[in-house]
Amino acid sequence: MTTVLERPRAKAETRSKSLRRYGERPSIAYLFLSPWVVGAVFLTAGPMVWLLYLSFTDYDLFTAPQWVGVDNYVRMLTVDPHFWNAVWATTKFVVISVPAQLIAALGVAMLINRRSRAQGFYRSAFYAPSLLGASVSVALVWRVIFHDWIGHPDRALLALVLLAVWQFGAPMVIFLAGLQQIPQEYYDAAAVDGAGPWRTFLKITVPMLSPVIFFNLVLDTIRAFQVFTGAYVVSNGTGGPSDSTLFYTLYLYEKGFVEFKMGYASAMSWFLLLIIALITALLFRTAKGWVFYSGDET
Structure with a gap:
């Protein structure tokens, strides 16, 4: 027994x-x-x-x-001037569009992070542009709307940045999920201590949301380096005036499938892979100083 x-x-x-x-x-x-x-x-x-x-x-x-x-690598790095123009245009796009999109996504997520009958409608409405993605139809509409900007070297890139920022739905949903995981008790305690909205945002929301911010930052950075459809359609495949919108992937496509220099395009693709890997590694390294996970001592 x-x-x-x-x-x-x-x-x-x-x-x-x-x-x-x-x-x-x-x-x-x-x-x-x-x-x-x-x-x-x-x-x-x-x-x-x-x-x-x-x-x-x-x-x-x-x-x-x-x-x-x-x-191919020697010619790419030392002889081809359009290569460095593509690198510079892509770098500017990443540096401007990624922070702008994250700020827009976080701002809208905080606005709709409230209980209301129309909450579902607002979430769907703000997320809808992301469902369209970088489609050809959207890029064509964008080209018509910003026709005057596209012909100007200093404004053509800004039109594509606005297109990327407009499609902030995916990071917004992730931010919204992160905001809903922050305990309300923290905000109540801050209110009792007399902390204002800005101080509450910096001392509670940002640290508690830092893993989500880091996640969106990495994904959006990788995605921005790979942007193609919008630049191709808006600039009509030319890279815009003075190579202002000649993004890296657009120039890679031109070399591989227009000029049929596939060996050269393959070298460009591996160079892009190494650059993205390096930047991602740097982001992970810097994350130790500003990303705080549950259980970390601060």
Whole structure:
């Protein structure tokens, strides 16, 4: 007869036997992992390795690649002036559009983070532009609205920045979810201490929301470096006046699929990958000083 003290031990032994039984069947785990593994190998890792090889060749999509070593990288970094124009235009777009979009998303999220009957409507209305994405139809409408700006070198980039900021729905939803996780007791205590709205925002909202801010910052930065459709449609594929909207991906497309210099375009794609990886690593490194997680001592 099993005593009261022996019952937990018996349950633990039964559970351990069950775990061992399932652990002895790794084939089931491999079966469920296989779709992801196949996709990662053939749709991600494989093409990346192939592009790395092509970046050291002269390839035009129609003839066999010819090995040229690092010539594509040397020409890209030292000879091609349009390359650095594309880098500069993309850098300006990222530096301006990412903070502007995050500020807009956080501001709207704080405005609609209140209980009301129309809360669902406001969330849907502000999120709707993100559902459209960087579609061709939206870019065409944008080109008509900002027709005068597009022809001006100093304003063409601003038109694309406004297009990116207008589509702040995705980070807004993430900010809204983060705001709803902040305990109301913190704000009540701040009110009792006489803290104003601005001080409450800086001392409570921002620190408590810092992981969400960091998450949106990383995603939006990567997305901004890869912007293409808006720049292509708004500038009619030309990169705007004086290369003002010649974004990196647009110039990469031009080299690879217009001039058929796929080896050169492959080198550009790997350079972009390295730049994004470096910037992401820097963001993670700086996050130690301003991102606070639950349980961290401040």
